[in-house]
Amino acid sequence: MVAELISVGTELLMGNIVNTNAQYLAEKCAQLGLSMYHQTVVGDNPDRLADAVRTALNRSDLVILTGGLGPTEDDLTKEICAQVMGFALEEDPHTRARIQAYFENNIYKTISQNNWKQAVVPVGARVLDNDNGTAPGLILEKDGKAAVLLPGPPGELHPLFEQQVMPYLQNLQPERIVSRMIKICGVGESQVEDRLLDLIDAQTDPTIATYAKTAEVHLRITAKASGEEEALARIRPVEEEIKRRFGQAVFTDREEVTLEDAVVRLLKQHGLTVSTAESCTGGLVSARLVNVAGASEVFQEGFVTYSNEAKQRVLGVKEETLRQYGAVSRETAEEMAAGGAAAAGTSACVAITGLAGPGGGSPEKPVGLVYMACCLNGQVTVQKYQFKGNRSKIREQSAVRALDLLRRTILDAYGADAGIASDATV
């Protein structure tokens, strides 16, 4: 079954707001196993809106519209859909009573004549009671097609969709769709594609989709089947083969697990604590660790040592090391990591020093040169990177690769057996 979205609102065309409703609804439709090939944003113009609805109903089975259900004269979604699909409009006493009650319970809001416009519904439409606003949701069915009209405010849209639209759509869906996510760090998207070319070429069901993130690649394996078990049975061999090919580069096989989640889980698993010693990243790495609720079990403190003086005083980097090799050097990174672990009394410390630019580069040390070191139980591993991009891109890549260096150092020391943050290691 094919679904598509139409978001109605001039504020989207003007770029005043980000269309988070489209992402929300697209994800829900994917979960429901609905195929989606189109999303459209259109304004409050009657002709353009009517065209958009007609086009969508021609090429899709289900059209979900958001916005344009308000009380003002610019709000046309209901009227246009009724016109295009050939429904008459009449006032719904039940909805009128609910609007009345809504205003009686909201002392801060005064009812205006416009509001009664929201009690008018297409004759024969399913009316979805909205507990968080005055515009009801509507489902219009005709000739095997359906239009679902929902209010734009997320606080009204989400409960309406989850409580009333999802059950409706589940009943329309015979097939079950299941997908698994594999997340990889430290391999470029084109490299990942190359190493999976045979699987991707051969793919019919399950399918493999790659998503490039900053210094990460995410792989989604998706199968459709009559039941979840059948779908998973088709996914598993592909999932295992991908994990075999990428080994330690795979940091999780769970949708919701981030790189910092995987790192924190690994630290907990081995009873380790970590500190950070950051120069060019300026706190990005520690902030990523603190993204994880409960990080306090493994992370208690971090140092942002931007100046050489701070590197010496706080981390104990030697003055001669800075003089001889410079702040951006293998030697300084090493001493930062060892000094950070000692100062914080942690079993591990990850340190980053680099040239984020735009200024400060030289032929020997160009902008984008970053050294990072990981001290684990007194052993220090150092990595050198030459990143591309502007200041923030260099710093973001550095933060991701620093977390990954920490992860890989632990795997090397403790064995990769339980390396992937998966259902097995939650």
Added chain:
Amino acid sequence: MVAELISVGTELLMGNIVNTNAQYLAEKCAQLGLSMYHQTVVGDNPDRLADAVRTALNRSDLVILTGGLGPTEDDLTKEICAQVMGFALEEDPHTRARIQAYFENNIYKTISQNNWKQAVVPVGARVLDNDNGTAPGLILEKDGKAAVLLPGPPGELHPLFEQQVMPYLQNLQPERIVSRMIKICGVGESQVEDRLLDLIDAQTDPTIATYAKTAEVHLRITAKASGEEEALARIRPVEEEIKRRFGQAVFTDREEVTLEDAVVRLLKQHGLTVSTAESCTGGLVSARLVNVAGASEVFQEGFVTYSNEAKQRVLGVKEETLRQYGAVSRETAEEMAAGGAAAAGTSACVAITGLAGPGGGSPEKPVGLVYMACCLNGQVTVQKYQFKGNRSKIREQSAVRALDLLRRTILDAYGADAGIASDATV
């Protein structure tokens, strides 16, 4: 002139990511005085993509496409646009050389055969060099219509658009569209709109558009005229009136100036240095300061003291303060700020301690409760906030408000006269 957007990507149709590119480009087009009536999202399917491009070129003068320029097999945007618009494809030696150079400096050492696909361009297209990735931007012109193809990653899209596409689009416009940006921190969007209602209702030319950001509101004042001076003459009185109404809440009147830029400029202006003492933000504030190139003049070091033990040892927070008032308290925030300034030997220190959740809340101290303190020349100012939202929203809002507390504390101490980071204070 009518522009429209086509975002290409299955990850948008699957709801894996929010379409922030559409918001970014829609705002830029509005800023350029372009009309926009449609935005479309379509996947990597050749026929549907070709249909979308054909439809867009029929109804609009300018079509901006993002995504689908990658090296993988399902990246088709360039190929489909060339086919629909009747352009041949050939390899561009200049672009091939740039890709070669990119990989010579890239962390992912080996170049993949796929990547050479990105050196192939439509014959006669304008090639826009991409300094942050391997896919060049492209401008295809035919029969008075234009298609602009840009890579999807924001880190590549934004510089390409601002440095190369905006000048191109400005030249296509007969009228000069001039806009000024006023950025406000510490006042909610609805409050801002209330206080500008009369101006917004009366607006014809110049127009006022509001953009809500995390704990910030940006106001764009736009005027159309035959010349820049004429447009600015119409903008200035509105701009002055808005600045008068919001006073210290305005942190800049320059498009490119961020809150951290404004803070760093203010510190430099008054010869101040700053350090950070962060608990729940975990380094977000120091990372924001280090976003600013040349921040090292005013920022040398920061402390992430996530545990009570670190708050005591590193910042000198008293044990009885933590016992009596707790880590999330006015008293602890005060001692963190004073202790941070002392430990780092800086004239200012901003400290943040709060409950980011999801756990750890209580009736007396609910999740979202954040205390922040700013110590400036020995004087400590404390602020209490109750933020809404999830863990990351609470932490992001905290970081922004902490930077703003630092800014306002300096303005209060040194006078607001040169408080706005504007042309006058660059």
